[in-house]
Amino acid sequence: xxxxxxxxxxxxxxxxxxxxxxxxxxxxxxxxxxxxxxxxxxxxxxxxxxxxxxxxxxxxxxxxxxxxxxxxxxxxxxxxxxxxxxxxxxxxxxxxxx
Numbered sequence: 001x002x003x004x005x006x007x008x009x010x011x012x013x014x015x016x017x018x019x020x021x022x023x024x025x026x027x028x029x030x031x032x033x034x035x036x037x038x039x040x041x042x043x044x045x046x047x048x049x050x051x052x053x054x055x056x057x058x059x060x061x062x063x064x065x066x067x068x069x070x071x072x073x074x075x076x077x078x079x080x081x082x083x084x085x086x087x088x089x090x091x092x093x094x095x096x097x098x
Contacts, residue, residue: 006052007088015048018082025077028071034061
């Protein structure tokens with residue numbers, strides 16, 4: 001299991017709408033083989049910053065199964081208009097979970 005960490009900056013006047021767009025877009029992410037779960041966080045100090053955490057079976061599930069599929073285009077069509085710059089995305093191994 002790996003964790004995708006996607007750090008988004010969104011346009012300030014659309015920040016309150018972003019969670020609903022992510023929820024709508026996650027239907028396309030969740031339809032991808034290897035997807036396990038997702039959760040979105042919003043910074044208290046910087047309310048235009050959101051971090052999306054997605055658990056995938058492995059890196060390939062994210063970069064091949066999702067990023068190379070129609071689902072990725074559908075996801076970006078829903079959430080992309082909110083971005084204020086390119087998101088920063090990286091992968092991490094889950095080493096401790098409770």
